[in-house]
Amino acid sequence: MQALKKPLAILYLLATIGVLIYGFRLALFIVPEDALQGEISRAFYYHVPNAIIALCFPYVNLAGALGYLFFRTKDTAKAAAWDALALAAAEVTVVFCSIGLVTGSLWGRVAWGIWWTWDERLTTFLILWLLYVSYLLLRRFAQPGQTSTLSSVLSVFAAVDVPIVYFSIRWWRTQHPSPVFGGGDGSGMDPSMKPAFYWNLLGWFLWGCFVIGFRYVSARRERLAELQEEIL
Amino acid sequence: MNYLRTTWLHLQREIRLELRSRDALLGMAFFTLLIVVVFSLAFDPTSQPTLARQIAGGLLWTGLLFASTTALNQSWSREMRNGVLDAQRMSPSAPSALFLGKAIANFLFLTVIEAILAPIFFLFFNLHILGQASALLLLLPLGTWAITVNGTFFAALGLRSRSRELLLPLILFPIALPALLAMIQAATGILTGDAEPTTGLRILAAYDAAYTTVSLLLFDSILSAE
Numbered sequence: 468m469q470a471l472k473k474p475l476a477i478l479y480l481l482a483t484i485g486v487l488i489y490g491f492r493l494a495l496f497i498v499p500e501d502a503l504q505g506e507i508s509r510a511f512y513y514h515v516p517n518a519i520i521a522l523c524f525p526y527v528n529l530a531g532a533l534g535y536l537f538f539r540t541k542d543t544a545k546a547a548a549w550d551a552l553a554l555a556a557a558e559v560t561v562v563f564c565s566i567g568l569v570t571g572s573l574w575g576r577v578a579w580g581i582w583w584t585w586d587e588r589l590t591t592f593l594i595l596w597l598l599y600v601s602y603l604l605l606r607r608f609a610q611p612g613q614t615s616t617l618s619s620v621l622s623v624f625a626a627v628d629v630p631i632v633y634f635s636i637r638w639w640r641t642q643h644p645s646p647v648f649g650g651g652d653g654s655g656m657d658p659s660m661k662p663a664f665y666w667n668l669l670g671w672f673l674w675g676c677f678v679i680g681f682r683y684v685s686a687r688r689e690r691l692a693e694l695q696e697e698i699l
Numbered sequence: 700m701n702y703l704r705t706t707w708l709h710l711q712r713e714i715r716l717e718l719r720s721r722d723a724l725l726g727m728a729f730f731t732l733l734i735v736v737v738f739s740l741a742f743d744p745t746s747q748p749t750l751a752r753q754i755a756g757g758l759l760w761t762g763l764l765f766a767s768t769t770a771l772n773q774s775w776s777r778e779m780r781n782g783v784l785d786a787q788r789m790s791p792s793a794p795s796a797l798f799l800g801k802a803i804a805n806f807l808f809l810t811v812i813e814a815i816l817a818p819i820f821f822l823f824f825n826l827h828i829l830g831q832a833s834a835l836l837l838l839l840p841l842g843t844w845a846i847t848v849n850g851t852f853f854a855a856l857g858l859r860s861r862s863r864e865l866l867l868p869l870i871l872f873p874i875a876l877p878a879l880l881a882m883i884q885a886a887t888g889i890l891t892g893d894a895e896p897t898t899g900l901r902i903l904a905a906y907d908a909a910y911t912t913v914s915l916l917l918f919d920s921i922l923s924a925e
Binding site: 536539587590591594597598600601604605608609610613616617619620621623624625627628631638 | 849856857859860861862865866869870872873874876877880898902906909910913917920921
């Protein structure tokens with residue numbers, strides 16, 4: 468089993484890259500451009516999947532944090548593993564949030580004529596980014612030994628904000644386009660756009676999971692090494 | 700019953716300690732006053748009444764948020780002296796009662812500050828409420844509780860960290876921003892009369908409920924973090 472792990476990981480990575488290349492080809496060359504927006508509409512295939520994933524990984528972080536809090540006094544090694552998962556997910560969340568912000572403002576520059584506007588969706592999404600940056604900062608600032616507990620607690624607080632981002636375009640009338648999925652009448656995509664969107668969503672999701680897994684393994688080794696040092 | 704009694708005792712203790720020194724109250728009051736003056740000078744609101752109405756809600760909340768961070772660290776650092784905090788940790792009473800008592804005390808202090816400063820603020824900014832003034836009675840407590848419940852919690856979280864004074868705003872501000880957004884929207888709606896404050900109030904109420912629950916559940920982990 469142990470010997471299989473590396474080839475499987477490489478296979479997974481290759482498949483991910485394959486999906487990403489296929490999605491890239493579909494999004495940039497195959498799918499027809501949007502009738503209203505022109506070529507810039509292709510930013511949609513990167514911006515929306517990344518933004519969606521940026522709202523999913525905070526919950527991986529939350530799961531890691533809750534796992535840590537649960538095992539904290541029961542099983543130190545397990546707790547360290549959950550904590551490593553939380554750390555990995557937080558770092559990847561920051562990456563996906565940043566991509567969402569950058570691709571969104573690139574699109575906004577063309578579609579709205581401005582890079583940024585303080586609209587509720589944009590603001591709450593920026594807050595999400597700020598929250599996970601402050602989570603990573605807390606991990607640096609806290610005293611050794613307390614880092615995991617304190618950051619796990621913060622992560623529960625941060626996760627409460629994710630639904631606010633999700634609902635922001637439903638609660639307020641925003642400049643950000645209204646919901647594409649589950650938004651009621653008139654929402655949804657043209658069938659010709661769907662393949663490019665779903666392949667990119669899948670590709671970036673697989674990629675995100677790969678990076679989390681990779682970082683999880685390294686972070687867990689660091690945590691376990693710290694634990695061993697404490698025991699010795 | 701026992702829980703409520705412990706909370707009440709903690710609350711009494713906080714108020715008694717504060718009344719002896721008045722550090723937090725005086726500090727916050729003067730700090731907020733300074734912020735109001737600085738903002739008035741920066742934006743010259745009296746010459747532009749419409750602009751003043753539009754930005755006043757945000758400025759008042761920003762001032763209160765800044766002022767509360769100065770006082771919130773204080774409210775925990777006095778627990779560190781003479782090992783009071785360790786005594787709290789060893790006591791058999793529920794840790795969240797300590798938190799709740801402190802949060803309510805901070806809430807009361809901030810409300811006192813608001814009661815003193817809101818009239819001055821209205822005067823300096825030459826404000827007239829065009830919307831539904833009675834909604835302020837709901838908005839002010841909800842907003843103040845949002846600041847104090849999170850502020851008290853995160854001041855405790857950063858208690859034993861390096862550069863504690865720096866850490867509190869770094870964590871508190873991102874967490875408080877959604878509440879700030881809802882508060883500013885509702886306050887601007889009330890002041891200008893252009894929009895209903897209902898959505899803002901509802902979001903604020905949900906925010907308060909969610910974060911109060913999370914704080915009460917997790918305070919134990921913070922207090923005993925080692």
